[in-house]
Amino acid sequence: xxxxxxxxxxxxxxxxxxxxxxxxxxxxxxxxxxxxxxxxxxxxxxxxxxxxxxxxxxxxxxxxxxxxxxxxxxxxxxxxxxxxxxxxxxxxxxxxxxxxxxxxxxxxxxxxxxxxxxxxxxxxxxxxxxxxxxxxxxxxxxxxxxxxxxxxxxxxxxxxxxxxxxxxxxxxxxxxxxxxxxxxxxxxxxxxxxxxxxxxxxxxxxxxxxxxxxxxxxxxxxxxxxxxxxxxxxxxxxxxxxxxxxxxxxxxxxxxxxxxxxxxxxxxxxxxxxxxxxxxxxxxxxxxxxxxxxxxxxxxxxxxxxxxxxxxxxxxxxxxxxxxxxxxxxxxxxxxxxxxxxxxxxxxxxxxxxxxxxxxxxxxxxxxxxxxxxxxxxxxxxxxxxxxxxxxxxxxxxxxxxxxxxxxxxxxxxxxxxxxxxxxxxxxxxxxxxxxxxxxxxxxxxxxxxxxxxxxxxxxxxxxxxxxxxxxxxxxxxxxxxxxxxxxxxxxxxxxxxxxxxxxxxxxxxxxxxxxxxxxxxxxxxxxxxxxxxxxxxxxxxxxxxxxxxxxxxxxxxxxxxxxxxxxxxxxxxxxxxxxxxxxxxxxxxxxxxxxxxxxxxxxxxxxxxxxxxxxxxxxxxxxxxxxxxxxxxxxxxxxxxxxxxxxxxxxxxxxxxxxxxxxxxxxxxxxxxxxxxxxxxxxxxxxxxxxxxxxxxxxxxxxxxxxxxxxxxxxxxxxxxxxxxxxxxxxxxxxxxxxxxxxxxxxxxxxxx
Amino acid sequence: xxxxxxxxxxxxxxxxxxxxxxxxxxxxxxxxxxxxxxxxxxxxxxxxxxxxxxxxxxxxxxxxxxxxxxxxxxxxxxxxxxxxxxxxxxxxxxxxxxxxxxxxxxxxxxxxxxxxxxxxx
Numbered sequence: 097x098x099x100x101x102x103x104x105x106x107x108x109x110x111x112x113x114x115x116x117x118x119x120x121x122x123x124x125x126x127x128x129x130x131x132x133x134x135x136x137x138x139x140x141x142x143x144x145x146x147x148x149x150x151x152x153x154x155x156x157x158x159x160x161x162x163x164x165x166x167x168x169x170x171x172x173x174x175x176x177x178x179x180x181x182x183x184x185x186x187x188x189x190x191x192x193x194x195x196x197x198x199x200x201x202x203x204x205x206x207x208x209x210x211x212x213x214x215x216x217x218x219x220x221x222x223x224x225x226x227x228x229x230x231x232x233x234x235x236x237x238x239x240x241x242x243x244x245x246x247x248x249x250x251x252x253x254x255x256x257x258x259x260x261x262x263x264x265x266x267x268x269x270x271x272x273x274x275x276x277x278x279x280x281x282x283x284x285x286x287x288x289x290x291x292x293x294x295x296x297x298x299x300x301x302x303x304x305x306x307x308x309x310x311x312x313x314x315x316x317x318x319x320x321x322x323x324x325x326x327x328x329x330x331x332x333x334x335x336x337x338x339x340x341x342x343x344x345x346x347x348x349x350x351x352x353x354x355x356x357x358x359x360x361x362x363x364x365x366x367x368x369x370x371x372x373x374x375x376x377x378x379x380x381x382x383x384x385x386x387x388x389x390x391x392x393x394x395x396x397x398x399x400x401x402x403x404x405x406x407x408x409x410x411x412x413x414x415x416x417x418x419x420x421x422x423x424x425x426x427x428x429x430x431x432x433x434x435x436x437x438x439x440x441x442x443x444x445x446x447x448x449x450x451x452x453x454x455x456x457x458x459x460x461x462x463x464x465x466x467x468x469x470x471x472x473x474x475x476x477x478x479x480x481x482x483x484x485x486x487x488x489x490x491x492x493x494x495x496x497x498x499x500x501x502x503x504x505x506x507x508x509x510x511x512x513x514x515x516x517x518x519x520x521x522x523x524x525x526x527x528x529x530x531x532x533x534x535x536x537x538x539x540x541x542x543x544x545x546x547x548x549x550x551x552x553x554x555x556x557x558x559x560x561x562x563x564x565x566x567x568x569x570x571x572x573x574x575x576x577x578x579x580x581x582x583x584x585x586x587x588x589x590x591x592x593x594x595x596x597x598x599x600x601x602x603x604x605x606x607x608x609x610x611x612x613x614x615x616x617x618x619x620x621x622x623x624x625x626x627x628x629x630x631x632x633x634x635x636x637x638x639x640x641x642x643x644x645x646x647x648x649x650x651x652x653x654x655x656x657x658x659x660x661x662x663x664x665x666x667x668x669x670x671x672x673x674x675x676x677x678x679x680x681x682x683x684x685x686x687x688x689x690x691x692x693x694x695x696x697x698x699x700x701x702x703x704x705x706x707x708x709x710x711x712x713x714x715x716x717x718x719x720x721x722x723x724x725x726x727x728x729x730x731x732x733x734x735x736x737x738x739x740x741x742x743x744x745x746x747x748x749x750x751x752x753x754x755x756x757x758x759x760x761x762x763x764x765x766x767x768x769x770x771x772x773x774x775x776x777x778x779x780x781x782x783x784x785x786x787x788x789x790x791x792x793x794x795x796x797x798x799x800x801x802x803x804x805x806x807x808x809x810x811x812x813x814x815x816x817x818x819x820x821x822x823x824x825x826x827x828x829x830x831x832x833x834x835x836x837x838x839x840x841x842x843x844x845x846x847x848x849x850x
Numbered sequence: 851x852x853x854x855x856x857x858x859x860x861x862x863x864x865x866x867x868x869x870x871x872x873x874x875x876x877x878x879x880x881x882x883x884x885x886x887x888x889x890x891x892x893x894x895x896x897x898x899x900x901x902x903x904x905x906x907x908x909x910x911x912x913x914x915x916x917x918x919x920x921x922x923x924x925x926x927x928x929x930x931x932x933x934x935x936x937x938x939x940x941x942x943x944x945x946x947x948x949x950x951x952x953x954x955x956x957x958x959x960x961x962x963x964x965x966x967x968x969x970x971x
Contacts, residue, residue, distance in 0.1 A: 102870050110863040143860065146905045150934055151863040153956035290919070292928040292950035297971045348968065351951030354942075 110151040112453075114200045117144040118193070119522050125189050126525050128181065130540075138181060141189070142171040148200065160199040163215055167192045170222040179226060188225055191218045194526055274339045275362035277306075283331035288355035299332065301348045306338020335363065456552070459512055463699050466502075466509045467799035473502045474820030510697055514549040517595045517602075520559045521546045524593060527563055531570045538577060538588040539570055548595035550602045551697040557674055558604065558694075561667045565606040565690045566591060568664070573610035573688055583685065585609065601676075601718075602696055607689040613682040615639045622648065640680045640688075644668040672831060674698065675718055677778070701800050703827060705793040705819070706775065709754025713789070714798060714817060714827045721776040721784060723792060741774050741786045748776065748786045751837040753828075757812050777830050785834050800827065812836045853970060854878045856897035858888035858914060859932065860906040864955070868901060871959035872966070885909025889917045892924070899970045900929040901953065904944070912947040919948035928969035932957070 124141035127133040149164035170188070173179035195211075195218045202210040280302070284295055302308055311333040336345070345360050346353075477495055485492050521543045532539040550558075574580075574589035581587060594605045615636060622628045622642045634642075642648060646665040671678045676694035695701070695718065703714035704723070722743075730742040731750065739750040754760045774786040798817035803810060803826070814829035855877045857868045869879045880895045882888040884906040892900065900918065904911035911931055918924045928950040933940050941952055950969050953962055 106863060106866040106870060109866055113862050140907070143905050143907065146934065147861040147864070150861060150955050151867075153934065154863070154867055289926070291945065291948050292926050293969065294926070294928075294971070297968060300971070301968050351969070354945065 107155055110155060111200070111204045113151065114148055114204075117148050118197050118200060119519065120144045121193050121196070122522050122525060125186070125193050126522075128186050128189065129525075133181075135175070138171065138175050142168065142175050145171055145196065148196065152203070155203075157199075157203045159210070159215075160196075160203050163192075163196060163199050163219055166219045166222050167196060170226055173226050185225060188218070188221050190529060192222055194529075195219075197526075274341055276337075276339055277363035278334075278336040278338075278340070278342070278345060279359075279361050279363050280334040280336060280345060281331070281357070281359040282334065282349070283357040284352070285355045285357075288352050291351075291355065293352050293355070295330070295332070298348055298352070299334065302334055302336060302345070305340045305344055305348075306336055309335040309337070311335075331357075337363075454512075459509075463509050463513070466506050467699070467801075470502050470506055470799060471818045471820075471822075473499055475822050478820045506700075510551070510699065513552045513697070513699075515552050515555045516547045516549050517555060517558065517604075518546040520555060520562060521593060521595070523559065524562065524566060527566055528570065528591060531567055535571060535574075536576065537570060537574055539574065540588050540590050541566075542590060542592045543594070544592065545595035548597060548602060549696075550595075550694070551699065553698045554602070554674060554694055554696070557670070561671055561678070561692060562593065562604060562606065564664075564667045565692075566593065569606055569608040569610070569688070569690070573608035573612075575611050579611070583611075597696075598693065601693045603691060603693045605689055605691050607687060609687040612684040612686055612688055613640050613643070613680070615684070618642050637679075637681065640682045643680065644678065669831075675701070675716060677718065699800060700797055701817070701827065702795070702797050703817075704775070704795055705825065706753075706773075706789040707791050707793060708789040709757070709759025710790075711754070711757075711759050712793070712819065712823055712825045713753070714796075714825045715775060715777065715787070716814075716827065716830065717795065719777045719830045721778060723773055723775040725773050739788075743774070743776055743784070743786060748784050749837075750774065750786045750788055751833060752788045753833070754788075754790075756833060756837045756840060785837075787828075787830075787833070798825070798827075852876055852878045853898040854880060854896065855966065856880050856882060856888065856892055856895065856900045858882045858885065858891075858900065858902040858906070858911070860884050860903065864903065864932070867957075868962070871957075871962050874959070875963040875966075877966070885911065885914030885917065888914050892918065897927070899966055900927060901932060901966075902929060903932045904940070912943060915944070915947040915949050930965060930969065 121141050121144040124133065124137045124144070127137050128141075145164055145168045149161055149168055152160040152164060170179075170192070174181045174185060179185060195215050198207065198210060199215065201207045282295070282298070284293075288295070299308070299310060313331045313333065314329075342360060349356070349358055349360075352358075473495075477499060480491060480495055524543070525541055528539050528541040569591050570589070574591075575583060575585070577587050580589065590609050592605070592607045594607075596603050596605075619628075619634070619639055619642070622645070623630050623632075625647055627642065627645050627647060628634065644664050644667075646663070648663060648665065668678050671692050671694065674694050675698070676692055678690065678692040680688055680690050682688040701714075702717040704717060704720060706713050706715055724743075726741055732740050732742075732747065734740055739752070740747040741750045772788050772790055773792055774788060775792075776784055776786050778784050796819075798819070800815045801817055803813060803816045806816070810826070812829055812833045813826045814832070815827045817825050817827060819825050855872050857865055857872075857879060858881075859865050859868070860883055865881050865883075869881065872879050880891060880897065882891040885902075886909045888900070888902060889909075902911045902914050906914075909917070915929050915931070918927060918929055929948065931944040931949045931952040932955055933944070933952055934955045944952055951965060953965055
């Protein structure tokens with residue numbers, strides 16, 4: 097399984113290609129579902145399945161081939177119009193593409209087992225729908241004549257698959273009795289030359305089987321004017337002195353059997369007992385025996401093979417010229433094809449080299465180096481600034497240009513990793529189908545902004561939260577058919593999945609036109625679970641967002657579909673780990689909108705540079721709501737250690753950043769309102785806390801460096817970065833910091849109590 | 851000088867497979883992704899043998915072969931068709947378009963090279 101094994105490498109390419117093909121297939125099927133498809137859509141779906149089958153065959157993935165074959169045959173019926181592409185057919189396609197995807201995943205080892213029963217059921221459904229054509233023959237059930245034993249084993253050992261031989265109409269008795277030699281009469285038609293076949297090469301192949309005596313019959317060449325497609329001119333009689341099987345000879349003439357008069361007979365008067373396997377044997381026999389009995393032009397004497405090969409080159413020219421003269425033999429459409437070529441050519445030259453595949457590690461390495469470059473550049477700028485040069489000095493001007501360039505390089509490199517969210521969005525139709533089937537609801541999925549680009553890491557991690565939100569929307573959001581009818585809504589519910597860029601972030605929205613959030617119920621659950629006080633005064637928005645609180649969704653609010661042990665709080669946390677946020681807005685009776693916003697990349701971060709306990713720290717900008725210098729009386733002590741701060745007429749817990757992170761001795765003087773700044777941040781529960789810091793130094797985009805890779809995990813810190821002056825600054829993990837603050841407060845209380 | 855083979859297939863996997871087998875046998879390989887690309891590549895690079903898939907977007911294998919055969923410059927150029935279907939109709943259709951011969955997928959590399967040699971010497 098080494099990476100150096102070219103075959104293994106191609107197999108990996110195959111799976112990557114399958115991913116793309118399955119995405120294409122899904123898109124085609126989706127288009128057909130919504131009535132947006134045409135003949136080309138069916139064609140595209142057919143091609144995708146066909147390509148998967150082709151590759152799978154090469155890698156001996158028999159189950160995949162077998163299923164793809166049935167599916168492909170079915171699509172061929174649709175493509176040819178023999179079967180109508182109606183709702184039943186589309187539904188079968190939907191199921192079949194799901195099963196095909198599972199087969200690929202299984203072959204790739206991505207899923208542990210294959211639901212054979214479902215596969216068989218779906219395949220049978222497809223066959224049943226093709227009732228006119230009857231059950232599709234399985235490729236494995238119709239093996240081709242087997243290959244010569246020696247090569248089969250070699251190939252199988254080397255490549256892991258069995259070669260499939262050419263389809264020959266071998267007669268059983270030929271295999272049974274092998275004569276001493278063969279007499280072959282071969283008379284090419286003009287068409288043989290026109291299709292790029294070459295008698296000389298065929299004769300040479302024959303010579304590989306054993307010693308040949310070749311007789312050239314050139315007499316038919318004489319009446320040039322009468323040249324006809326069935327009498328191209330030269331013909332040959334070959335005496336093959338080797339006990340080979342007839343199939344070996346037939347194989348050589350395989351491509352030309354319809355473009356020549358060919359008789360293969362055991363040597364020694366065998367021409368009198370014609371091969372019954374050949375259809376127009378009488379005509380062939382006549383053609384084959386004619387030259388031998390023709391006394392006018394003496395047949396060329398027995399010559400050696402080399403001389404014959406030379407002679408065989410000669411007839412190539414006249415027959416082809418004759419093709420031009422005989423209108424019936426010119427099948428070409430000379431004007432149409434070249435025109436099409438010329439028109440499409442420019443597009444091709446642009447398209448062929450439009451993309452290349454690059455190993456992700458290489459790009460990450462590049463991003464890393466560019467990050468270093470940006471840091472180095474910032475450090476250099478700072479050193480230069482400290483030299484006190486004038487603003488017009490060439491060094492400063494040059495440095496500014498350099499800064500511009502570094503930024504451009506950084507942006508370009510980030511753009512390399514950017515990918516459209518399409519790959520994630522296109523997985524969703526299947527999910528919607530499955531959930532809709534399980535819930536018995538009718539659901540239509542509408543997607544928008546599939547081309548919206550975001551860093552690959554972010555794309556990869558989008559799938560899970562989106563999946564969860566969609567499940568949730570169908571299961572909890574949408575009413576069932578009766579409910580919708582009662583509410584005067586169309587029977588089919590709509591889930592809308594949209595992506596857009598907004599102020600340097602990507603926003604994903606999942607909305608439904610369902611019943612909206614039942615605020616009374618949410619409030620009751622929250623009170624029952626002790627998440628809010630019974631008399632809490634919450635806005636509608638705050639009530640809606642209670643569903644993200646840890647502990648909100650538990651067993652009795654979770655169904656089979658959206659439950660699966662994961663609550664909305666987990667979704668929220670996973671999004672926050674990506675530096676994102678999620679919220680919900682709901683209108684009772686009209687539906688809900690989940691909105692999540694994420695940074696476009698995880699490689700750089702916008703942060704606020706702050707100082708606490710003499711250390712430079714970075715607070716991620718997305719978490720920050722506001723920062724302010726408290727006025728006298730804004731700070732209040734609660735209990736022995738805890739502080740709260742007044743913010744917009746509310747009191748927020750105040751976390752002493754330096755103390756929590758251990759930057760200052762525990763006996764450091766208490767917080768006071770004079771020498772610090774409060775930064776209001778949002779924590780994981782969606783509620784707000786204030787961080788107490790010494791001062792704020794400014795806002796900056798920084799390159800994120802993993803602390804765990806370079807050092808170790810530090811509580812309350814998510815990563816690190818290097819600032820312009822070369823100092824390392826730790827990036828605060830706001831959520832962890834809040835938890836840490838709470839724990840220390842509890843611990844302190846405990847000490848005091850004891 | 852090595853013989854040059856043009857492979858026309860929309861599947862990257864199949865192009866890679868062909869290239870692996872043919873390069874190992876000492877052929878130079880140029881690749882195209884569909885019929886249109888194939889004709890363009892053939893004009894630009896030339897080839898001693900062409901191997902083409904049938905089902906491709908933009909221009910399928912039949913259209914491609916007809917395009918090749920329509921150009922007198924490629925008279926006698928061997929064009930092999932890659933097909934998963936070994937049905938007589940498919941072969942007849944390929945022949946009608948002007949194919950020299952066919953290779954049934956999945957192909958065995960040794961056999962592939964045999965066939966290429968048989969049509970190109």
